Amino acid sequence: MTEQPPWQSGDSAEQRKIDEQIAAKMGISLERLYEIDRQVAADVEARDAIPQDQRTVSGNPKFSKGFGPVTPENSLQPGEIGAYYDAVDSEPDATAEGNEFPEVGREWPPRSPRTGYEPWTRFPVFYYPVTRRDKLLGYLYASVSWDTAGFLRNLPSWRHFNPFSDPSGDASEVWEDRLDACYAKGMSAQDAVRSWVGVAEDSKAGGIAADVVEGHSETLEGLNQSLNPGGPEVPNPWIQNGMYPDGTPVDRSEGWGDLVSAPVVRYPEETKGRVAFYPVTKEGGVLGWVWAAMDGDAADYIPFRQSGWYGFGAGGLWIQRLSEAFNRGDTPLEALEYCRTFPEDNMSGLIEPDAPIGEFDNLQQMRDWADQ
Template sequence: MRYLPVELNGKPIGYVYVSTRTRRASFVRILSSQDNTAGFEAAMKWSERLERARRKPYLDKAVAEWIGAPQDEKAGRIPEGARFTTAESVEALTRLANPGYSKPPLPSASGYLPDGAPVDRPATAAPLDTWRTDDPDTYRMATDKPVLYLPVRAADGTLLGHLWASQADEDNAAGFARDTRADAAASRAAGVWLDRLNAYRRQGLAPREALQRVRAYPADPVAGAVPQDARAKEAGSSKELRLLGRR
C-alpha cells in the first residue's frame, strides 16, 4: 500500500492511503493532532472524497489529484510536492500515526462497559476510534446513495443527532450524524453510538439490521436514546443528513 501525508495549517493530521492490491483507499487519523469533533469532521470529509475517487478508473491517480490542492477548512490538504510512500500494511501505517494507542472497550447494550462501569465514565471521552475511513471492522463512514435514519435524543428531549444506515446492503455504510446545535453533547454521544455500530459490524450485521437493533439500547446520560415511537426516515445520502444537522 502507498500513502500521502495530510496536514491542516501546516500541522500533520493524518494519512491518505491507497491499496496496491484492491480498490481501497482510506484516511488514517493522527488521533493526538485534533480534538474529537475536528478529527471526526476531517475523517468524514476524506470519506466523501474517497467515495468519489473510487468511481474513477485509476484510484491512485484520483487521490494524487489532491496533491498541492487548496486547503479545506476541515480536511486540510496534501502538501505541494508530496510523494507516495510505501507501508507494509494498514496496521503499520496505523502504528506510525498513533504509536502505542489501543482501542477503548466497547459499551454493552445495557449501557455499561464490561467492567460494570457506566458509559459516562471518562473512558468514553477517549478519541473517537476512527482509525481509518474504510476499516474492515467498521461500516463505511459515508455513502452517496439513499440512507435510512433515526433520531437520537437526550433525556431532556434535545436532539443529539441521527443514526443512519445505507438502504443497500452492498454499500455497507452506517454512522451517526451529529446535530451541531447540541455541540459537545452530540460529540460525546457520537463516540458511544459509533462504538455500538462497529460492534454490530464485527458481528456481521447488515447496516439496516444494525439500525433496527439500536432501538434496544436504554437511555443513558451520554448517548441518549432513540425514542420508542421514532420512525425511520429517508435521506438522499449521508452528506445530505449531515447538512440537516447543521441547520
C-alpha cells in the first residue's frame, strides 16, 4: 500500500476539505487544483523515465524533493523551503530557479506603453449622449483639458441588471476600440470624442446625433451619478492625470513642495479573531493577500515573502484602496470586496474576479503562511 503524504487525509470528505483550503489560498478553483495535480503527476512520470544522471534538477527543495520514494533524504523538513529562500535573498547575485518572479535586486520591468487615453480624471469633463434607436446607451466623455476620454455606460436597473444582455456592454467595447484608434493617430482626447458627433449610428455602438448639445460636468463621478443614480462609483485611482489627489505632480521635475510625512488613514492592522482574505496575483504568481477581520475593525495587505520586492511593492496601491474604503465608512469586509472590483495593475496585480475567499483562524496563522 502506498503511504500517503502527511498533509493528506485517508477520508475522502476530509481530503476534499483540505484541497478546498489549499485552492483558496492559491486563489484558484478546486477543479484547477486537480488539473494541476494531474499535470504534476504526468510531469513526474515523464521525469522518472529519464536516467538520474541526465536530469537537470533545481537546487530549490520545493522542486527537488517530495517526489518518488518516501525516504528521509527525499522528504521536506519543516522550514526547509523558507531557509532556501532566505539564503537566496542574502545573495543578490543568486538565481532562485523556479520562482515566478525575478530575484531580489533586479530592476523592475518597464511599464507597458500606453495604448489609449487615460479613462479617469478628477477634473471637469464634457460629454455627449450615445443612443441606439432612441435608447440611451451611455455618455462618451473627455476631460476639458487633460488627455482623458472614455465611455460611461448607462446601467438600467443596475442593482439587478444582467451584464450579458445589457446592450451598453457591447457598445462600451466598440467605443473603447474607437478611442484607442484615435489615440494611435495622435488625436487629442477632446478631438477624438468630438470627431464622432454626427457619424452614422452603429448597430452595436449606437451614435451621437449631429445636433446634440454638448454637456458639461464638474467631475466624472458627478456625471456617473446623474446617469446611474445610486449606482457603483467610477474607479478613483491614486494617480490621475499625472497627479496625486492633492494636486502634487508625480514627476518631481514639475515641482514639489516641502516633503512631509503624511501617514495614510486606514483600518487597524491588528486583530485577534478570524480573518478573511483574497490572494493578489500577477501573471499567475501570488504577490500577497488583502485581508479583513471577520468580526472586528482591522484590514490590511500582507506580501508573500517568496515574491520578494514585487510583493512588497504591490502593497502601496492595495493599502491606498483600503484607505479609500475606510474614509468612505465601509466595514473591513466591505473594503475587502471593494478591492476585488479593480482591473489588473501592471505593478500591483489584481484579485481575480472568481477568486474564492479564504479564511484563517487568526492573523498570526496568515502571517506564518505568508512568511513560508
